[in-house]
Amino acid sequence: MALGLIDKLTNFLIPLEEETAAPGKSEVSAGAKEMAVQETERRPKLKVHTQQPGQLKLYVDLPTSFDDVQAYADYLKTNIAVVVNYQQVDAATQQRMSDFLNGVCYVLGGCVQRVSDRVILYAYANIEVDKKIFAYSVPTYVRVKNE
The missing domain is CATH 3.30.110.150 (SepF-like protein)
Incomplete structure (x- = not known):
């Protein structure tokens, strides 16, 4: 359970990179690509906070x-x-x-x-x-x- 949570957090924070397919593993890599595309579509969009102070006048x-x-x-x-x-x-x-x-x-x-x-x-x-x-x-x- 804890390992699954750590894996999920790692995959959420560090996106999966597409690996180059080796000959003979095209079926596995195609399934992995589809899974990676589905996962990126499910991820929420993150907002980056700026370090600049507010502009209150x-x-x-x-x-x-x-x-x-x-x-x-x-x-x-x-x-x-x-x-x-x-x-x-x-x-x-x-x-x-x-x-x-x-x-x-x-x-x-x-x-x-x-x-x-x-x-x-x-x-x-x-x-x-x-x-x-x-x-x-x-x-x-x-x-x-x-x-």
Whole structure:
């Protein structure tokens, strides 16, 4: 059983090479060739991972008016994530901009993550945002001393 598993792994990782047929062994080699062709058709295609780092691009901005939102949408369309700090706009403008960019992210299949009350990350599709950092930065339980 173990030898069969090792043989299967070896044949999977190192493909069988076609051997030149010796005179008198043409029947055996033809059967071996057919078996090798069937085995290569059954094998799954392997993907090779590259050693190059990912090409994540990030744009960080501090908007001053609603007119800036179109540039953020263009960045998202060209696969550039956007971090928007809404400190210099009022609450109504922040709501309008946030609604617009939420719609853009929804259409592109992206995601929206709140970093803080006034800072939001808008990411395009295929970007994973790990939320573990939020668990460490915001305490869930604060013990208050009773005096």
